[in-house]
Amino acid sequence: MPNKKILIVEDDPDVRLGMQIRLEANHYETFFVGDVESTVPAAQKHTPDLILLDLGLPGGGGFKAMENVKAHPALAAIPIIIVSGRTGQETRARALKEGANAFLEKPVDNQELLAVIRRALAPNETTHPKPGAP
Numbered sequence: 001m002p003n004k005k006i007l008i009v010e011d012d013p014d015v016r017l018g019m020q021i022r023l024e025a026n027h028y029e030t031f032f033v034g035d036v037e038s039t040v041p042a043a044q045k046h047t048p049d050l051i052l053l054d055l056g057l058p059g060g061g062g063f064k065a066m067e068n069v070k071a072h073p074a075l076a077a078i079p080i081i082i083v084s085g086r087t088g089q090e091t092r093a094r095a096l097k098e099g100a101n102a103f104l105e106k107p108v109d110n111q112e113l114l115a116v117i118r119r120a121l122a123p124n125e126t127t128h129p130k131p132g133a134p
Contacts, residue, residue, distance in 0.1 A: 004121055007048035008032040009039050009065055010083070011057050015106070019052060019083075022110050028117075034058070039065040043075050050120055053100075055084040055091070063098060070099050079120040083108055 006023055010016040011034040020030045031046045033039055036059035043051065051069065055062035062082065069075045079101040084091070092103045101120045104113060 003027050003029045004049040005029045005031065005046055006117070007039075007042055007046060007051045009034075009042075009051060009057065009062070010054045011035060012054075015054075019113075022113065023117075026114055036060040036062075036065045036068070040068050040072060040075065043069060043078065044072070048078060050117060051078055051080045052083050052117075053080050055082060055086050055095070063094070066095075066098060066100065081116055081120060083113070 006028050008016055008019050008023075008030055010019065010032065013034075016032050016034070020032065023030050031042060031048065033042045034057070036057050039051075039053075053062050053065060057065060059065075062084065066080055066082075069078065069080065080099065082095045082100045082103045083106060084095075084103070085106040087105055095103045102116045104116060
């Protein structure tokens with residue numbers, strides 16, 4: 001079974017490198033971009049299984065990047081996990097309302113990040129029933 005691919009959309013090289021090291025140590029293949037404009041082309045090129053998305057990005061911010069991804073039918077179903085230094089219930093609620101699968105605040109605990117990624121990548125039994133299931 002091939003490794004799951006994760007697109008990291010993060011403009012801070014240190015944060016990006018930390019995520020890349022953690023993810024690759026756990027057998028994920030990673031790609032990254034650092035701005036809004038590069039997000040959709042990178043997703044189209046690499047067809048990631050999941051996107052980790054910062055909100056404080058050059059070129060319009062993470063909400064714009066998520067909107068751009070969700071606007072492309074071929075990309076719209078890719079799970080998106082927001083990983084941001086922005087805190088507060090309003091930001092979290094907006095992210096989830098606009099289509100994020102989860103919201104994590106920086107600095108992110110490694111085990112929590114990996115657990116949230118595993119949940120987002122797990123097949124959903126209610127939408128994908130096993131063959132022969134009622």
